[in-house]
Amino acid sequence: AQSVAQPEDQVNVAEGNPLTVKCTYSVSGNPYLFWYVQYPNRGLQFLLKYITGDNLVKGSYGFEAEFNKSQTSFHLKKPSALVSDSALYFCAVRDVNSGAGSYQLTFGKGTKLSVIP
Amino acid sequence: NAGVTQTPKFQVLKTGQSMTLQCAQDMNHNSMYWYRQDPGMGLRLIYYSASEGTTDKGEVPNGYNVSRLNKREFSLRLESAAPSQTSVYFCASSNYGYTFGSGTRLTVV
Numbered sequence: 001a002q003s004v005a006q007p008e009d010q011v012n013v014a015e016g017n018p019l020t021v022k023c024t025y026s027v028s029g030n031p032y033l034f035w036y037v038q039y040p041n042r043g044l045q046f047l048l049k050y051i052t053g054d055n056l057v058k059g060s061y062g063f064e065a066e067f068n069k070s071q072t073s074f075h076l077k078k079p080s081a082l083v084s085d086s087a088l089y090f091c092a093v094r095d096v097n098s099g100a101g102s103y104q105l106t107f108g109k110g111t112k113l114s115v116i117p
Numbered sequence: 118n119a120g121v122t123q124t125p126k127f128q129v130l131k132t133g134q135s136m137t138l139q140c141a142q143d144m145n146h147n148s149m150y151w152y153r154q155d156p157g158m159g160l161r162l163i164y165y166s167a168s169e170g171t172t173d174k175g176e177v178p179n180g181y182n183v184s185r186l187n188k189r190e191f192s193l194r195l196e197s198a199a200p201s202q203t204s205v206y207f208c209a210s211s212n213y214g215y216t217f218g219s220g221t222r223l224t225v226v
Contacts, residue, residue: 009157034215043121043207043217044160090159104150104175105215109159 002027002095006108013081014116021076021111023091032094033074034105035065039087047089050074061085081115088112120144123208123218130198130225138193138221140208148211149191150175151183153204154220160207166191198225 003026013019025031032051036044048059055067065076076089089112092105121142130136142149147168152160152175162175166185180202182194191210195202203225208218 036215036217041220043219044209044215046214046216049214104162104165106162107152107160109157 002031002093002106004091004093004106004108006089006091006111008111009109010112010114012114012116015083016080019078019081019085019113019115021089021091021113023074023076023108024072025074025091025093026072027093027095029095031074033065033067034092034094035059035063035074035076036090036092036107037087038090038110044090047076081113083115083117086113086115121208121210121216121218123206123221125221126219127222128224130195130223132199132225134198135194135196136198137195138206138208138223139190140192140218141190142208142210142216143189144210144212144216145188146210146212146216147188149185150209150211150215151181151191151193152207152209153177154207155204163193163206198223200225 005024034049035047038044047063048057050057050067058064063078088110090110091108094105124139150165151163154160161177163181164183166172169188172183184192206221209215
């Protein structure tokens with residue numbers, strides 16, 4: 001079974017400071033990893049994904065994430081936070097070997113990011 | 118615009134009533150999913166359809182049924198709604214990456 005942990009329910013950061021939202025995962029095989037963002041009363045929007053290759057993945061809106069296989073982590077980062085980054089962030093994992101033609105994602109419980117002006 | 122369309126956006130039901138949530142995608146994706154989102158619980162998979170003609174249970178299927186009507190459409194039915202089914206429901210489709218609908222906010226009183 002695959003699982004995702006987001007250890008922080010909420011992260012507060014001052015505008016202009018770097019931000020990190022943490023994610024660790026567990027899969028039996030190799031992982032596909034994703035970050036999604038949800039603004040109030042909206043659906044989930046894709047930010048970035050790790051499939052293979054470079055451990056540092058760059059995504060939308062200046063976000064990036066670093067895949068660390070030994071620590072089974074995929075933390076989301078941004079060098080300089082904006083107030084408009086305030087939202088709910090979800091990490092998700094799929095086992096590369098999940099079959100039957102269906103790509104089931106397992107989500108973490110979400111981390112609320114608040115960027116303070 | 119291409120994407121996943123869910124209807125309705127909001128619904129209030131009385132306990133015991135039934136309803137069907139509709140979902141359609143125009144991206145020619147094979148797989149479709151229904152999730153529910155509850156505070157502090159993240160998104161939990163209710164049912165999914167790997168391809169047209171197949172459906173399978175996810176993590177929290179009790180109280181729900183689904184129909185994959187064709188490649189585009191995947192509906193979720195609540196036969197006898199209960200207050201515990203008050204939630205926000207998201208439909209998604211994928212061939213590889215996921216695309217989510219904007220959600221249905223359901224309240225059961």
